[in-house]
Amino acid sequence: MRIRIEAPAALAALAALGHAYFAAPLLFWPLVSLMATSLVLAMHSPLALSRRMTFLAHAQGHSILTAALAAALVLAAVKTAASAWPFYGLVLMFVIVLNLAVLAVGRLGYREDVATGVVMSLQISATIALLFAVRMFYGASVDPIAIITGEYVLVGLGDVAAQAPFLALASLFPLFYGVRYLYAAIDETFAEAIGLRPKLMDNLFLISMSLAVASSVYTLGSLMPAVLLVMPGAIAARYTTSIARMIPTSASAAALSVAAAHFIYTLLPWLWPSAAIGLVQLLMLLAKPKAT
């Protein structure tokens, strides 16, 4: 039996936003930001899974931690807030540098997954060094835990306005090339033969994914983007077999989980919303263990 989750997801998202607006106004802009970032990341998720980039998507999550710490350190030095657009710009720049490092290591003769693993190993060392640097020099102005978990409750209209152009840009690739990219994953040779350009789309996808991750880090923290790049696509593959419906279903899974996480957080304030999103998505996956 086919299950369409788009309409329930839209209703749940509206209900959560309405609840936040009228009953918990402090959570309204954080929820808007969480919803928007989760939707854009989830739009990339089926694309990452279809091109066997799950490991790379997860690596993006790890690179964000290093990049966010490096960006926070730079911003602390010049006394700029971590919610301002220079933060997103710096995170994006560091993520791109780390992606280029994977390509550079690959040129030494390693396979892509090995090169990714090598760069991730270096990143872990860099992350520890950056954590100590933050604690030693800027302990009063930068909270490393917030970089890992996201600020969430501190998100305001200004933060959403700073995120919006980055998120809008990041949504262009899945919106306009998503179906073509998913099709190219089925048969790259045929796709090339009919004029699609899978290699170019791979590069555009990597840029788009980096942009989505960088613009979500202030709200989601540096770990959850990796979850949102993998889980919604995995859930979508359980609920639909249609290429055209894969991205809407993945985004709907994210919207449903964010809405549920909002209500869970208002009931259980000790359960951080991004953690609740992960748990809800796990339940959605387990609710339909076999594909349609």
Added chain:
Amino acid sequence: MQDVSFAASREFVLVAGPNGAGKTTLFMAILNLLPYEGRICIDEECGRERVYRVGYVPQILPKGSYGTVWEYVYLPAKFRGLSDAAARAEEALKLVDLHDAKDRPVAALSGGQFQRASIARALAAGGDVLLLDEPLSNVDPQGRVELLRLLRELKRDRTILMTSHELSLPSDLADKILLINRRVVAYGAVDEVLREDVLAKVYRYVRLAKTSYGYVCVTEDYAHPH
């Protein structure tokens, strides 16, 4: 590949050769996806101009692929901007007898059904030249019969190139055989190429017999002797 020159027009060409001879590479060259030395002409069109008329039919579907049969067939025609993409996909699915299965996941098709869906996809996208890459290798006997029946029907009005390890084929199927081993070793009518002395140029062991079914051929290539 070097010295690859041949011409085919409205005929069924069986592309044969030992493992590693470059059969799939030849298809990539025909699709202009790989460089090659030589001149390949199909239906009197040579080089880059013919590429959008060529429909490639792969051997297998990658594991974990998304999509319904309808999307598998229809979307390439749509991507190519064909105004009648939906009608072409409908017609192609009817031709290969998969119209009733159009809402099924393409990953759930049997080997023979997948080959027929890939042929429908190539036809819908405007391919009146078909390149079939080892279509018989993952197909059960029933699927093989259905596929051969379809190929007989399709070969009436289009050029088909099919790679195969198997040279035992019904005599009414192939018009020509292109024997390759990193270059063209022999190209001609079936009776001219399916001879033990010609096949011995690329196969270590060859036994050949002509029966009421067609040719029955046992070979063992130089690259992978038992």
